[in-house]
Amino acid sequence: RRLSCLRLASAGELAQPEATVVRMGPPPVEPDALQRLFCTCAPVRDYTGHEVARVGLFGHGADDRPILTEHHRGAWDLARQEAQERYRRVVASLEECVALVDVKSGRIVECNAALQRTLGHAEAELRNRRVEEVFPDYQQLLERWRGAEFGGSSSVESPLRAANGNLIDSEVTLAQLHHSGRRLLCLVARDITLRKRAESEREDHRRSLEHLATHDPLTGLPNRLYLRDRLPELLRQASAAGGSLALLFLDLDQFKAINDTRGHAAGDELLRETARRLRASIAGGDIVVRMG
Numbered sequence: 001r002r003l004s005c006l007r008l009a010s011a012g013e014l015a016q017p018e019a020t021v022v023r024m025g026p027p028p029v030e031p032d033a034l035q036r037l038f039c040t041c042a043p044v045r046d047y048t049g050h051e052v053a054r055v056g057l058f059g060h061g062a063d064d065r066p067i068l069t070e071h072h073r074g075a076w077d078l079a080r081q082e083a084q085e086r087y088r089r090v091v092a093s094l095e096e097c098v099a100l101v102d103v104k105s106g107r108i109v110e111c112n113a114a115l116q117r118t119l120g121h122a123e124a125e126l127r128n129r130r131v132e133e134v135f136p137d138y139q140q141l142l143e144r145w146r147g148a149e150f151g152g153s154s155s156v157e158s159p160l161r162a163a164n165g166n167l168i169d170s171e172v173t174l175a176q177l178h179h180s181g182r183r184l185l186c187l188v189a190r191d192i193t194l195r196k197r198a199e200s201e202r203e204d205h206r207r208s209l210e211h212l213a214t215h216d217p218l219t220g221l222p223n224r225l226y227l228r229d230r231l232p233e234l235l236r237q238a239s240a241a242g243g244s245l246a247l248l249f250l251d252l253d254q255f256k257a258i259n260d261t262r263g264h265a266a267g268d269e270l271l272r273e274t275a276r277r278l279r280a281s282i283a284g285g286d287i288v289v290r291m292g
Contacts, residue, residue, distance in 0.1 A: 095190075096114060097170070102183075103184065104182075106132070109128070118189075136159060136161050156172060157192070171190045222289045
């Protein structure tokens, strides 16, 4: 006698293939006797290659294989269509930019609304477009993805090219899919323009603070703190090269009298002019420091 069953479920519901076997016909001679069954379990995948259901078919042996009836096939197709539509809605609602690329042709076969908005292209303009026109570093992404440094599914910073030709900073994740015998790559890109701008502003602020701490605000010359940190390294370099290091201290005579008689603005201008002339008179590797 043939035993058959059909079990459809979402991929998230089943960790392993699962089925409920229903006996058809009279029970075996011994109620607790075990029967050896033939089993076939096949995955049902959506258009992105994700498993959304499994079908299990059972029979008494390889010579008595169960048959997938039209009723079962219709349920299978309906589940597949519903899963595809569900995943299409999910992908369409994502804020991240998603593109499916045919590996063999190197062309985009699917894209979501976020990618269209970000690049300023209509869907028809992106479909069948060469992926390098949208992801300029696509070949480098492939090489890193195939290598040990960037394998499986990981993220790397890579630009997107907008319709106006501008490059958009983004973080791209790659994953390999199979659909209807085609090998696809799913590229998910997240616009990181604001993050990169914030990082750049933080770095500029850090450099500005560091410059203020080690330079004189009036003349722009390195200050006493800079010399204290830099001088030991300069001495080590000179010793390693078998050379010597010269230090020259300059003082401006009667500078207090200039401040008292001409005012502090005149004194400040004198210091700035002195700094300009000293910078212009030294060699490339020399340093002028204001100690005051």
